Amino acid sequence: MAMFILNESFYVDYLQFKVRWARSMYKPHTYTSDMQYPHTIFWLVYEGSWKLHALDRELVAKPGDLLVFPPNTLIGLNRGENESIRYLSLCVDLKIGNLDLATLYDLPLSTSLSDSPQLESFTSVWLEAVRSFDTLGELITSKMPGLSPAASHTHIIHTDISLSFLGLQGVLYGWLKQLLTIMRSHLPDEPLRFDHRVMKVCDYVRHHIDKPVRLREMADHAHLSPSHLSHLFVKTLGLSPLEYVRQVRLQLAKEMLAHSTSSVKEIAEMIGYGEQSQLSRYFSQSEGMSPLQFRNAATSANSL
Amino acid sequence: MAMFILNESFYVDYLQFKVRWARSMYKPHTYTSDMQYPHTIFWLVYEGSWKLHALDRELVAKPGDLLVFPPNTLIGLNRGENESIRYLSLCVDLKIGNLDLATLYDLPLSTSLSDSPQLESFTSVWLEAVRSFDTLGELITSKMPGLSPAASHTHIIHTDISLSFLGLQGVLYGWLKQLLTIMRSHLPDEPLRFDHRVMKVCDYVRHHIDKPVRLREMADHAHLSPSHLSHLFVKTLGLSPLEYVRQVRLQLAKEMLAHSTSSVKEIAEMIGYGEQSQLSRYFSQSEGMSPLQFRNAATSANSL
Structure with a gap:
């Protein structure tokens, strides 16, 4: 029996997955802003409730809601009946080939997970990502003090930063797997065939x-x-x-x-x-x- | 306080990590071959003992030994006093930028982990990678029966294959983090500065x-x-x-x-x-x- 080998043709730039931030956030009820960002942003609300505008819709974000803002979504946070809000936030580049994954899979803007049996484990992997990201951020800040790496041509490979990065990346793959597993029943089996x-x-x-x-x-x-x-x-x-x-x-x-x-x-x-x-x-x-x-x-x- | 964002300049093609196979292997004592492979191969021996040649050295692989064969290493397995052997095998492309990680970090050809407190958890993450790889291989084989994807121009994104792939990739980042953590004391803090x-x-x-x-x-x-x-x-x-x-x-x-x-x-x-x-x-x-x-x-x- 020939043993299975995963060769180049199965990959084709398979998945680009770069995190920009992973945070636990708080916003007071007075916060107001119009925003747009060139990457995908995910929120998991765990306290408070907010009215917001996005993709020509008005929605209310409540505890247990998962929000998905595809790249360049105009998001309006408008003062109104908002309570202060607490949520987990993750901002990523997430592409298969050159196609944004949230758009490719047409992920809904808002999904309530409050009845989902997976909410607890999804929250816990998200919190782990936040902790790993904090650790990486502190390391980078301490090893590259005051340095904007873009300002110099020199790139240093730091072993401890690499290790921390690997840990974070592993957690994020776990996060993404859980996300898609939770959404699985809404996802097409084959979102795309391409050349x-x-x-x-x-x-x-x-x-x-x-x-x-x-x-x-x-x-x-x-x-x-x-x-x-x-x-x-x-x-x-x-x-x-x-x-x-x-x-x-x-x-x-x-x-x-x-x-x-x-x-x-x-x-x-x-x-x-x-x-x-x-x-x-x-x-x-x-x-x-x-x-x-x-x-x-x-x-x-x-x-x- | 400005919030930390991981932007492009921290990545620079940071790490390419593609798995070719993850397997649990058995070789009879009569097995003999000269081999060379264009990717990095890792072995963790758990039963039996073998003499082999690589990088102009002769070595005996024993249970608890971690072997690292950088890309294109000539490996000679010569019949002799060999016992049959069982080991975990992982073959990967593993590069920072364009530099092979095993070479960059000068990972030793052979390291005994038999006294390492991390051997058990390292073995267990490796076994998990083998299981995940098997699952992915079965899925690919069943969804793409008889198809060599390179033979056609069409590439299909299968949701279930993507999910399986994400799971595997997450485990592999965990594997790599454990590997480098085990080796940490032998690794330079900054293996390289590059432009x-x-x-x-x-x-x-x-x-x-x-x-x-x-x-x-x-x-x-x-x-x-x-x-x-x-x-x-x-x-x-x-x-x-x-x-x-x-x-x-x-x-x-x-x-x-x-x-x-x-x-x-x-x-x-x-x-x-x-x-x-x-x-x-x-x-x-x-x-x-x-x-x-x-x-x-x-x-x-x-x-x-």
């Missing part, structure tokens, strides 16, 4: 985003004709290849606005816009706000 | 390996002069940029020889060698065996 070559081109785009990317080059990279590539893109992602490139640029711009102090001009250069004005115009058209307004909204979202 | 731009160029190489890669393009990609890039490469990796490209090609050739049924001609094309003869010549010079001899050695290693 390898689409993913290959998506990879190509990500690595060439600081330069002009042309359809012909994208097609060549996958050994396809431009029209065949366009067809596959629309079928898989609902976007033409060049629309996809614009989406990637926009998403990267948002991430850099949220996470860095780079100027709009610097960001425009890094994502292959020759002129700052071009990025600003496209950003405003597409998002209904300027890059700097987005930066403000994302900075508020830092405290979600 | 972000070297990693950026390594990424570039990986994504352009099917075409000729020139020093000038590599340097342009990192906004460096060719001589500055060469200096950084030698300092970080001990190789010039073009030697690095050759190493990557060689490693990819080995992986494809081990995992695919592609011909040497097809492999030569996929890794940017115009002519099969060019790859064969370089392979033989560097490895002391032909590509097909390597494929045989790797096929034997499949049963390690």
Whole structure:
């Protein structure tokens, strides 16, 4: 009997799973803000109740509710009949290939887990993630005092940080498994079939985003004709290849606005816009706000 | 107080961790083979004792021994005074950036854990990985019957396979954390400092390996002069940029020889060698065996 081996073809950039934060949060009933953040945010409410707006819906978050905000959701927290609230918060990049997992699986904005037998173990793995994240954060802060690693070209591999990171990552895989297990009955068995070559081109785009990317080059990279590539893109992602490139640029711009102090001009250069004005115009058209307004909204979202 | 956020700059392709297999193995005392495999293999012996050759050393593997074979180690299992042996086996790709972790940390070929208080929990997490891997393998085999996924362009995301994969991955992070914790006192605190731009160029190489890669393009990609890039490469990796490209090609050739049924001609094309003869010549010079001899050695290693 041939022994089973998990080879490259089963992976295809299988899952990207990067945590941004894991926290236990408190917000007073007077807190009010409009926010937007370029990554997926999960909340598990355990005390208090809040009215909020998201995805054109108004909802009330109550204890036992799991909230899922896909990347770039506009979230409005409006003073009103809110009580102060306590919740667990987790912010992640979570992608299969280049597809956001919350969007791919169409996870509902709000799910009540208060009757779920898994609520207790899900809460406990989430708390463990919060503790692991705290430990990692303290380590990084103490080993890299005052240092913004982006500011220097040098990257240091710290053994203790790596160990702490591994522990956190293990807990987070457990968290994600529990999340999807709890949601399993609502999830499609096969959310998507896609063509390898689409993913290959998506990879190509990500690595060439600081330069002009042309359809012909994208097609060549996958050994396809431009029209065949366009067809596959629309079928898989609902976007033409060049629309996809614009989406990637926009998403990267948002991430850099949220996470860095780079100027709009610097960001425009890094994502292959020759002129700052071009990025600003496209950003405003597409998002209904300027890059700097987005930066403000994302900075508020830092405290979600 | 600003809340801690783990942003892009802390990751930089932080850790690639892909499992190839996790197994509980038995080998009769008569088993004999010379093997080489392009990934890292870990063994934990729990019964029997074996003489083997690796890295120019002869060693006897006994119960409680942890063996670490870095990628491409020549392993000789020679009939002699061997008893039949039972061990847990784990084969992984394990890299920080582009650097193999076993090599980076200079993990010893053999470490006796028989007196270690952690042996029991390490064994138990390893057994859990074996069970999770079996479950995943059965699922993949049943959902993709007879299908070599590489043979088709279509990739299906199966929810149950994803869930099983998440469970396995979580266990493996736990396994790795335990491994490094057990080894911690032998590990340097900072095995390496490297320049972000070297990693950026390594990424570039990986994504352009099917075409000729020139020093000038590599340097342009990192906004460096060719001589500055060469200096950084030698300092970080001990190789010039073009030697690095050759190493990557060689490693990819080995992986494809081990995992695919592609011909040497097809492999030569996929890794940017115009002519099969060019790859064969370089392979033989560097490895002391032909590509097909390597494929045989790797096929034997499949049963390690």
